[in-house]
Amino acid sequence: MRNDRAERMSEDDDHRSQPSDLDFTTNKARNCSPVASGSGSGVTEEFQPTYLDEVLDNVLENVLDFLTSRRDRNAASLVCKSWYRKEAHTRSELFIGNCYAVSPDRVTARFTKVRSLVLKGKPRFADFGLMPPGWGAHFNPWVMPLARAYRPLLEKVHLKRMSVTDDDLEMLAESFPGFKELVLVCCDGFGTSGLSVFVRKCRQLRVLDLVESEVSDDEVDWISCFPEGESCLESLIFDCVECPINFEALERLVSNSPSLKKLGLNRHVSIGQLYRLLLIRGPQLAHLGTGSFSLSELAPHGDQEQEPDYASVFSACKSLVFLSGFREIIPDYLPAIYPVCANLTSLNFSYANIDAEQLRPVIRNCHNVQVFWALDSICDEGLQAVAATCRELRELRVFPIDAREDGEGSVSEVGLQAISEGCPKLQSILFFCQEMTNAAVIAMSRNCPDLVVFRLCIMGRHRPDHVTGEPMDEGFGAIVMNCKKLTRLATSGLLTDKAFHYIGRYGKLVRTLSFAFAGNTDSGLKYVLEGCPQLQKLEIRDSPFGDAALHSGLHQYYNMRFLWMSSCRLTHEGCRQVAQALPRLVVEAIGSPNKENMEMDDPVDTLYMYRSLQGQRNDVPEFVTIL
Amino acid sequence: MEKGLGFGNDLNLKATELRLGLPGTDEVEEQADYNVRNKRPLPDATVAEECGGKGKSDAELETAPPAKTQIVGWPPIRSYRKNNIQAKKSEPEAPGIYVKVSMDGAPYLRKIDLKVYQGYPELLKALENMFKFTIGVYSEREGYKGSEYAPTYEDKDGDWMLVGDVPWEMFINSCKRFRIMKGSEARGLGCGV
Numbered sequence: 001m002r003n004d005r006a007e008r009m010s011e012d013d014d015h016r017s018q019p020s021d022l023d024f025t026t027n028k029a030r031n032c033s034p035v036a037s038g039s040g041s042g043v044t045e046e047f048q049p050t051y052l053d054e055v056l057d058n059v060l061e062n063v064l065d066f067l068t069s070r071r072d073r074n075a076a077s078l079v080c081k082s083w084y085r086k087e088a089h090t091r092s093e094l095f096i097g098n099c100y101a102v103s104p105d106r107v108t109a110r111f112t113k114v115r116s117l118v119l120k121g122k123p124r125f126a127d128f129g130l131m132p133p134g135w136g137a138h139f140n141p142w143v144m145p146l147a148r149a150y151r152p153l154l155e156k157v158h159l160k161r162m163s164v165t166d167d168d169l170e171m172l173a174e175s176f177p178g179f180k181e182l183v184l185v186c187c188d189g190f191g192t193s194g195l196s197v198f199v200r201k202c203r204q205l206r207v208l209d210l211v212e213s214e215v216s217d218d219e220v221d222w223i224s225c226f227p228e229g230e231s232c233l234e235s236l237i238f239d240c241v242e243c244p245i246n247f248e249a250l251e252r253l254v255s256n257s258p259s260l261k262k263l264g265l266n267r268h269v270s271i272g273q274l275y276r277l278l279l280i281r282g283p284q285l286a287h288l289g290t291g292s293f294s295l296s297e298l299a300p301h302g303d304q305e306q307e308p309d310y311a312s313v314f315s316a317c318k319s320l321v322f323l324s325g326f327r328e329i330i331p332d333y334l335p336a337i338y339p340v341c342a343n344l345t346s347l348n349f350s351y352a353n354i355d356a357e358q359l360r361p362v363i364r365n366c367h368n369v370q371v372f373w374a375l376d377s378i379c380d381e382g383l384q385a386v387a388a389t390c391r392e393l394r395e396l397r398v399f400p401i402d403a404r405e406d407g408e409g410s411v412s413e414v415g416l417q418a419i420s421e422g423c424p425k426l427q428s429i430l431f432f433c434q435e436m437t438n439a440a441v442i443a444m445s446r447n448c449p450d451l452v453v454f455r456l457c458i459m460g461r462h463r464p465d466h467v468t469g470e471p472m473d474e475g476f477g478a479i480v481m482n483c484k485k486l487t488r489l490a491t492s493g494l495l496t497d498k499a500f501h502y503i504g505r506y507g508k509l510v511r512t513l514s515f516a517f518a519g520n521t522d523s524g525l526k527y528v529l530e531g532c533p534q535l536q537k538l539e540i541r542d543s544p545f546g547d548a549a550l551h552s553g554l555h556q557y558y559n560m561r562f563l564w565m566s567s568c569r570l571t572h573e574g575c576r577q578v579a580q581a582l583p584r585l586v587v588e589a590i591g592s593p594n595k596e597n598m599e600m601d602d603p604v605d606t607l608y609m610y611r612s613l614q615g616q617r618n619d620v621p622e623f624v625t626i627l
Numbered sequence: 628m629e630k631g632l633g634f635g636n637d638l639n640l641k642a643t644e645l646r647l648g649l650p651g652t653d654e655v656e657e658q659a660d661y662n663v664r665n666k667r668p669l670p671d672a673t674v675a676e677e678c679g680g681k682g683k684s685d686a687e688l689e690t691a692p693p694a695k696t697q698i699v700g701w702p703p704i705r706s707y708r709k710n711n712i713q714a715k716k717s718e719p720e721a722p723g724i725y726v727k728v729s730m731d732g733a734p735y736l737r738k739i740d741l742k743v744y745q746g747y748p749e750l751l752k753a754l755e756n757m758f759k760f761t762i763g764v765y766s767e768r769e770g771y772k773g774s775e776y777a778p779t780y781e782d783k784d785g786d787w788m789l790v791g792d793v794p795w796e797m798f799i800n801s802c803k804r805f806r807i808m809k810g811s812e813a814r815g816l817g818c819g820v
Binding site: 125127128129130186212214240267295327330332350351353375399400401403404405432457459461516541542 | 697698699700701702703704705706707708709711712725738
């Protein structure tokens with residue numbers, strides 16, 4: 001499970017309506033001439049500020065300090081040239097939603113005092129293998145410019161879906177000796193050797209969170225590379241690191257970290273080892289990833305003694321509110337966590353193959369749980385148990401054990417209905433199933449009016465309502481109609497243009513849309529592009545939308561972060577026309593067979609287009625054509 | 628759903644095998660053993676071929692059964708999650724029955740799930756493979772003949788019993804721990820109690 005930091009990067013909770021990238025073509029101040037003109041109080045070399053101007057300047061600077069939201073700051077920067085400059089010199093937290101929207105040099109030229117950087121790279125569909133490897137989103141071109149501009153201030157870097165190399169990590173550590181916080185979500189390209197160098201050099205490190213990232217096993221003992229002696233570590237999350245670790249070194253580290261509040265262990269840490277760590281640090285931990293929650297395969301012969309009292313060590317974990325892990329759970333050990341259930345606000349069983357019977361005694365005590373992730377092994381009965389207790393539930397995610405189209409489904413409309421009835425405060429749901437009915441989805445739209453994120457994945461493509469045989473149009477239609485706060489929607493099942501019509505008509509706040517194997521004609525996409533003014537991110541795969549549909553969104557694309565369309569009906573000519581009409585858009589055709597001899601009718605297998613201040617990127621691989 | 632997913636065999640020697648590959652990359656071999664049902668022709672078969680032919684991420688290809696039955700990237704689950712979900716080792720209704728197995732002379736204990744096996748022959752064969760030895764032939768009167776090893780277990784009452792004397796169902800429900808005895812102790816047990 002992503003920790004709350006990574007969740008904040010997901011933006012689904014952010015209800016602002018303005019674009020979230022660096023402000024763009026609407027920034028009039030950028031076009032002003034350098035010499036102050038009109039009423040601007042910008043200070044230049046020739047201009048002698050009056051006392052009043054200085055006062056106003058100070059006031060402005062102090063007031064701007066209170067602006068933390070990037071959208072507020074973007075707005076402030078548009079007022080006039082002076083505000084633009086002041087804002088740029090005072091912005092300390094930088095968010096860049098698409099690393100190719102702006103160049104590192106441009107960023108460092110504008111913002112001079114950045115302490116914290118959030119940088120996102122690949123589009124989400126890359127997670128599912130729809131993007132060939134080596135596409136881009138490298139952190140490397142950023143490292144030197146950051147080092148030049150923000151030393152020694154920069155202390156936090158959060159990257160999502162970026163490729164980071166060992167060298168990048170080393171350079172980062174060397175350039176910023178006071179570095180405090182590194183969060184890598186869904187990143188790749190580095191390994192334990194990079195980690196070892198990084199942790200050795202960052203002696204002020206407080207946070208190292210590796211979330212769902214691919215870390216190569218260079219057979220380096222990186223845990224031992226943390227500096228000896230007392231550490232200021234507050235958060236160490238490495239659930240996703242798939243290599244064994246030096247447990248004695250970890251134990252020492254935990255012992256030397258009195259400020260440690262968050263610990264996420266990987267599956268190579270056994271329950272016995274967890275026990276020892278909890279003995280040291282249990283009472284202080286607010287967030288725990290338990291590791292395997294199973295026995296070590298290797299135990300010395302003659303290990304016949306009593307197993308430790310796991311429940312007692314958990315009872316001492318009075319601060320624990322977030323619990324995940326259970327990577328190789330032996331369900332017999334579940335009772336150990338009973339003592340902490342009542343305090344939990346987040347429980348993640350999404351790697352634990354447990355059934356309803358095993359879940360029941362745990363969830364029965366989880367009255368305060370707001371976030372619950374699980375596998376569909378808990379079945380509809382398990383969901384009913386959740387619905388019976390977790391009145392405060394805000395977020396539910398149910399993942400499939402058998403992630404195949406024609407697999408056996410264990411959850412269905414029965415579970416969804418139960419959740420909608422038991423959890424009226426639900427805001428976010430991700431639900432994988434084999435079959436669903438419109439009735440249950442409609443019920444959820446009525447019972448859970450606070451829904452902000454609704455993502456339903458019926459794994460069989462084009463599958464209709466399994467009771468009525470109807471398309472799923474009415475269900476999704478009800479969601480956009482009744483859930484007035486909805487900002488993110490992902491659809492599945494058999495959908496006609498009607499569903500798109502509903503979304504375009506009612507989805508006025510929708511910012512992120514994902515479609516797959518949906519729709520009949522170009523009209524579907526048109527409805528959405530014309531009807532959803534807040535649209536930021538649109539991902540479509542395997543749907544029958546062509547060039548005409550693409551062109552119907554020309555008015556919208558500068559307001560969006562990106563559009564992804566793969567295996568649709570686009571041609572090179574159609575995409576090229578968009579590129580011509582919108583020069584600030586980078587239009588990438590990915591996976592195109594032949595760069596040189598482009599025919600007009602050649603299909604574009606994957607279109608990924610995004611607004612950008614820097615134009616065509618200079619690291620285009622050979623399977624990408626920029627139109 | 629295939630009940631016996633590749634990693635369903637709990638005697639996962641591969642888990643302790645020393646290798647340099649990333650975890651999860653051995654699924655290619657295990658997948659090949661599947662008896663995949665014949666799927667109905669897919670409406671987007673061409674899409675599948677196109678996608679399959681491109682340089683898609685290796686993880687995606689490894690986790691999918693033979694290409695023609697699955698579309699790349701569908702359903703939308705990250706390969707990390709697909710690779711790391713622990714498979715159900717037995718029938719869905721009941722949890723596994725895990726017992727420790729020790730063998731005289733071997734430095735490490737193992738743990739096995741009794742629910743995975745249908746009967747004594749399977750279990751004994753698995754143990755033979757796990758510890759690389761031979762169990763003799765079982766007979767009710769004489770125990771295990773033809774080998775210096777005898778499989779024994781500790782039952783609910785704390786008694787050490789010879790494996791095979793009671794019906795299978797009774798055995799798996801009362802077995803707390805396993806010990807493969809060697810030498811004279813084994814012979815002692817073998818001579819009819």
